[in-house]
Amino acid sequence: MSPKNTTAKSRLSISDFINDSRVIKDLGNLKKTFDTAQGGRPLVVSDVLDTEGHQYVNLVQKGGGVFGIALVGYTYVLEEMGIRFLRLAGTSAGAINTALITVIKNKQDKKSAEVLQAICDLDFFSLVDGHPAARWLIRKFITKKNFVGKVKNWVLFLLGFFVLLIIGDVALMGLRAKFPALSAWAGACFILSGFWSLLIGMGVSYVFNLLKRLKTSGFGINPGDVFYDWVKKLLLDNNVATVSDLNKKAQTCPPLKLRVHNECGIDDLKGDVTFIASELVTQNKIQFPAMCHLFSTDADTMPPAGFIRASMSIPVFFESYMINDIPYSDNRIITAWNSFFHNTAPPSTARFVDGGILSNFPISIFYNASIPIPRLPSFGIDLDDAGPGDKGENAFNWSLTGYLGRMFNTIRNYYDKDFLLKNEVYQKGVGKVDLSDDKYNWLNFFLSDQDKIDMFAKGAQAACEFLQTFDWDTYKSNRTALQKQLTK
Amino acid sequence: MDTLIHDAWSWLCLSMGVMLLTTFIMRRQSRQFFTMDVVIRKFSILDLEFPGSPKEIPDIIKGVYALPAAQQKRTLSALRGQLWVDFLFMPAAYGSIFLVCIKVAEKMNPAGTSLFTWLAWLQLLPWLCDIIENIYLLRKTYPAVPPSSQAVHKAYQWLEIVKWGISQVGMVCGLSALLFFWLSGDFEVASLHYLLIIVGETAVFIALQFIPQPGKEPLPV
Numbered sequence: 001m002s003p004k005n006t007t008a009k010s011r012l013s014i015s016d017f018i019n020d021s022r023v024i025k026d027l028g029n030l031k032k033t034f035d036t037a038q039g040g041r042p043l044v045v046s047d048v049l050d051t052e053g054h055q056y057v058n059l060v061q062k063g064g065g066v067f068g069i070a071l072v073g074y075t076y077v078l079e080e081m082g083i084r085f086l087r088l089a090g091t092s093a094g095a096i097n098t099a100l101i102t103v104i105k106n107k108q109d110k111k112s113a114e115v116l117q118a119i120c121d122l123d124f125f126s127l128v129d130g131h132p133a134a135r136w137l138i139r140k141f142i143t144k145k146n147f148v149g150k151v152k153n154w155v156l157f158l159l160g161f162f163v164l165l166i167i168g169d170v171a172l173m174g175l176r177a178k179f180p181a182l183s184a185w186a187g188a189c190f191i192l193s194g195f196w197s198l199l200i201g202m203g204v205s206y207v208f209n210l211l212k213r214l215k216t217s218g219f220g221i222n223p224g225d226v227f228y229d230w231v232k233k234l235l236l237d238n239n240v241a242t243v244s245d246l247n248k249k250a251q252t253c254p255p256l257k258l259r260v261h262n263e264c265g266i267d268d269l270k271g272d273v274t275f276i277a278s279e280l281v282t283q284n285k286i287q288f289p290a291m292c293h294l295f296s297t298d299a300d301t302m303p304p305a306g307f308i309r310a311s312m313s314i315p316v317f318f319e320s321y322m323i324n325d326i327p328y329s330d331n332r333i334i335t336a337w338n339s340f341f342h343n344t345a346p347p348s349t350a351r352f353v354d355g356g357i358l359s360n361f362p363i364s365i366f367y368n369a370s371i372p373i374p375r376l377p378s379f380g381i382d383l384d385d386a387g388p389g390d391k392g393e394n395a396f397n398w399s400l401t402g403y404l405g406r407m408f409n410t411i412r413n414y415y416d417k418d419f420l421l422k423n424e425v426y427q428k429g430v431g432k433v434d435l436s437d438d439k440y441n442w443l444n445f446f447l448s449d450q451d452k453i454d455m456f457a458k459g460a461q462a463a464c465e466f467l468q469t470f471d472w473d474t475y476k477s478n479r480t481a482l483q484k485q486l487t488k
Numbered sequence: 489m490d491t492l493i494h495d496a497w498s499w500l501c502l503s504m505g506v507m508l509l510t511t512f513i514m515r516r517q518s519r520q521f522f523t524m525d526v527v528i529r530k531f532s533i534l535d536l537e538f539p540g541s542p543k544e545i546p547d548i549i550k551g552v553y554a555l556p557a558a559q560q561k562r563t564l565s566a567l568r569g570q571l572w573v574d575f576l577f578m579p580a581a582y583g584s585i586f587l588v589c590i591k592v593a594e595k596m597n598p599a600g601t602s603l604f605t606w607l608a609w610l611q612l613l614p615w616l617c618d619i620i621e622n623i624y625l626l627r628k629t630y631p632a633v634p635p636s637s638q639a640v641h642k643a644y645q646w647l648e649i650v651k652w653g654i655s656q657v658g659m660v661c662g663l664s665a666l667l668f669f670w671l672s673g674d675f676e677v678a679s680l681h682y683l684l685i686i687v688g689e690t691a692v693f694i695a696l697q698f699i700p701q702p703g704k705e706p707l708p709v
Contacts, residue, residue, distance in 0.1 A: 131540035183672070184597055184600075186668065187665060190664045190668035191661050191665055191668075197660065198660040202656070209534060216530070216531070217525075225543075349526075
């Protein structure tokens with residue numbers, strides 16, 4: 001896929017996002033709050049600093065389809081406030097922003113402008129790269145609220161008219177003996193019946209053909225090739241072609257120092273990056289690139305873009321990401337599977353779907369039991385996309401889809417929720433972007449430019465609110481207390 | 489042409505016979521249609537006729553060339569073979585529709601006659617489209633063929649719509665009218681003999697489907 005195929009037709013520019021009045025106002029207020037020259041308090045969010053005074057935090061970003069734009073708004077504000085990211089993790093859309101922040105320029109640099117440029121250059125709808133009929137259906141289904149009702153009405157009309165035609169055939173055939181003048185009408189009715197049955201037959205066979213395609217493509221409507229090529233190009237533009245390049249980018253930090261003494265020192269602090277994917281053959285949560293040795297004896301033969309593609313393989317919406325020809329009989333592979341999953345029979349093929357079905361908000365990977373006093377916090381960006389309908393607590397009012405949706409959400413969210421319930425202090429580092437109004441749909445790849453700017457502004461607003469209330473000293477002491485409690 | 493129209497029933501039996509025979513051969517060939525799409529999977533000629541994007545046909549063909557050598561040979565031979573056999577299928581299929589439309593046209597009132605005569609002669613258009621389609625596809629069966637431009641892809645989609653649209657309308661309207669005239673007793677009883685021949689041909693065609701074919705599954709890697 002050539003890059004031009006993903007190029008947006010709109011004239012959206014970086015300035016449209018960062019010069020949005022809401023963003024300027026919120027950021028201006030935030031800067032004033034922490035402007036010591038004007039009597040504000042200093043912004044302290046971490047004890048880890050570089051020589052330029054940037055404060056370092058770990059960052060985890062939640063998945064959420066096109067809501068990923070809000071993540072960019074959030075990280076933009078953090079960057080503007082002098083915060084940089086040491087360790088990064090993300091799932092699905094969170095994995096995309098995580099990848100871009102990792103590979104663009106150096107750790108101490110701001111990256112939001114480049115990330116926004118990538119968003120401006122991208123035609124979101126090009127990511128929906130399935131069959132034209134499927135694209136049309138997805139577009140209508142997501143953008144037209146009463147689309148299902150309209151389809152139902154059309155199907156009823158087609159079938160109803162067909163029944164009328166058959167009745168007409170029988171009636172006119174009977175009547176033509178008595179009224180020969182009806183003969184021509186009877187013939188016309190027969191021909192129309194044939195034509196109508198052709199329409200219905202073609203519609204049914206087309207639907208069957210689409211379902212067959214869905215089956216042969218591994219139950220994914222969109223191949224996801226455009227997305228893969230887009231991410232691959234962005235990585236290559238930033239000199240990341242191999243897993244080694246990716247790890248090097250993630251690990252390379254400027255000289256770091258501690259604001260206050262910490263017995264753990266600073267030497268072991270280094271950056272890394274993690275993308276979460278769900279592997280269906282062995283039914284495991286996979287952390288890329290740390291676990292890429294499960295699938296290849298030479299990690300550098302694996303494309304890093306594949307990790308992000310695997311992480312965002314929304315089931316059914318995108319085809320699964322596959323890794324084929326795993327050298328499963330190789331001792332190194334067997335050892336790797338044994339050490340990670342106690343599995344001595346590795347698979348020959350791995351099939352990945354969105355990491356979000358297991359861990360959409362993988363903040364638990366930053367848990368480190370060996371550090372008594374934290375040196376830097378783990379920040380998280382949560383996307384609250386529970387629509388008004390989803391919040392209804394009258395369990396008898398749910399539709400079947402609402403019921404199934406709640407069941408799925410309960411299962412997929414509980415893994416991360418359980419960690420946060422047991423380690424409540426981590427919740428203090430989490431900012432929530434409210435995208436719960438009915439205006440947005442996480443699968444709406446047909447967003448208007450204004451919607452994109454609105455989402456960015458909501459992310460920026462959430463980051464401002466979070467930083468206004470975040471208290472590093474309290475966070476640190478709470479985590480220290482938790483650690484003491486655990487080691488008692 | 490007069491002889492053709494005069495003996496339309498006989499010619500219809502013949503063309504239906506040829507159509508069913510070529511369909512039988514093409515169905516056997518299509519059982520060898522495999523491509524490598526991460527794993528080996530089947531594809532059908534409809535996947536080539538209705539590609540979702542310009543990349544889809546080259547991707548399928550690329551997958552064929554990625555198959556193990558023996559299976560690759562089988563698939564390519566079956567695919568090209570089917571496209572060539574299709575050249576025999578075309579006159580029989582579109583000819584059958586032509587004959588049905590011509591036959592019902594002569595029973596119609598003037599408006600119906602002119603409509604069905606038009607529909608009959610219009611079958612030349614899908615035939616032409618089918619020829620172009622097969623030449624296009626035959627040229628795509630080589631390794632590393634680049635995807636067509638968006639304009640060519642659009643034109644190919646329209647070609648398929650014209651081909652399928654006109655032929656299906658002709659077939660369904662012709663058969664509906666034929667059914668009407670048979671039910672209303674406007675055809676001679678003798679014409680039912682031809683119907684029996686066609687039913688017999690179809691029965692033989694269905695029976696032939698049960699003949700086992702070796703190599704239905706892809707060859708092991």
